Amino acid sequence: MSRRLVYFSLSLMCIIFCILIVLLFSEMPFIRGLVGDVIIVVFIYYFIMTLKDFNSIYVVIFTLVLAFITEVLQYFHFASILGLQHNKIAQLIIGSIFDPMDMIAYTIGGIVAFIIDTKIIKKPKNTHIRTY
Template sequence: MEKKENAFRFDKKSFLIAAAIFIIEVLIALYITDNFIRPYVGDVLVVILIYYFVKAFVHIGVWPLAIATLLFSYLIETLQYFHIVKLIGLGDNKFANIVIGNSFAWEDIMAYTIGITIVVLIETYSIKRKTASNERLL
């Protein structure tokens, strides 16, 4: 009988990547007020952060997790279009406005897509490199 792999496990490397990106995001939010890094690079990084944070705790393939992360990000952005923060009565809550956001932008959708593309490229390259390394050992 085949041993079933547990879907939940802790991946230290993914957690450290997520933590590092979180720190970068906080630094961007606190110290950068430009019109490029804060709005665009921050949005590219946030989907990478979400991907690696989930990957730190859930064993799932690259594509399913990448698609789920991207769809989640699109959902949050769509909810911003409908001003969800105000609709749920948190319009005056600064934390809710920062975490959920309060304005829809197509540029954000593009940034999320770029971020997930970067993740897929990195993960695919990493998997190919591991596979090649393992084949050399055989």
Template sequence: MLHFNRTYLLLTILLFVIEVCIALFVHDNFIRPYFGDVLVVILIYCFVKSFLKISVTKAAIAVLLFAFLVETLQYFTIIEVLGLQNNRLARTVIGTSFAWEDILAYIAGIVIVIVSERIFRKDKSLQ
């Protein structure tokens, strides 16, 4: 099950740099809140695929469920529960507020993953 994939790792690093740039330099009402959420599930997916030999479908579902879990924890104000409300890094990484729009952004990101995998895989299967 463990398997190193350099391409996915390079994509992970690229997406991470983009996410950091968005977090540091973009303060708008679209790119940061929505596009950033679309990219974050793609980033996590690429990270998972960097080290695990797992099907596209299983990885995509696992990442989507993880994103839903984090969003649910935001609903229950996990940052305050953990006493991290003054920790800027925790607030940025975990997030502070639940939003249905975030759920839709995560779904959009996973759809992009699945469509991209179908386009770029030679065998066109999701195995």
């Protein structure tokens, strides 16, 4: 299976999990907040990797910077500034409540995505043959 297909499959699974979290666990802040934020960062990472075989470290840094900027924009009530405070889709994408714990969740998601990518998906092939 091609690596991009693996990335696409993982990103699709992540978005399905995110939708299920929103639909089934909206009243459970730990799952909706922490687990959802971890998974969304993993989704963004793998979605980017479906486009091209980018350097993993650059993608994880880009993904985390994007997530952190989004969180900072929540601090400044960016959705309200844009007049989107009542738009459910905008609320879901941009968010509405600043929480510094989200940055920890984003970091965990970035680490998880990076480790899975570099240790499992891009696992270096054993180039030498052992003979006994």
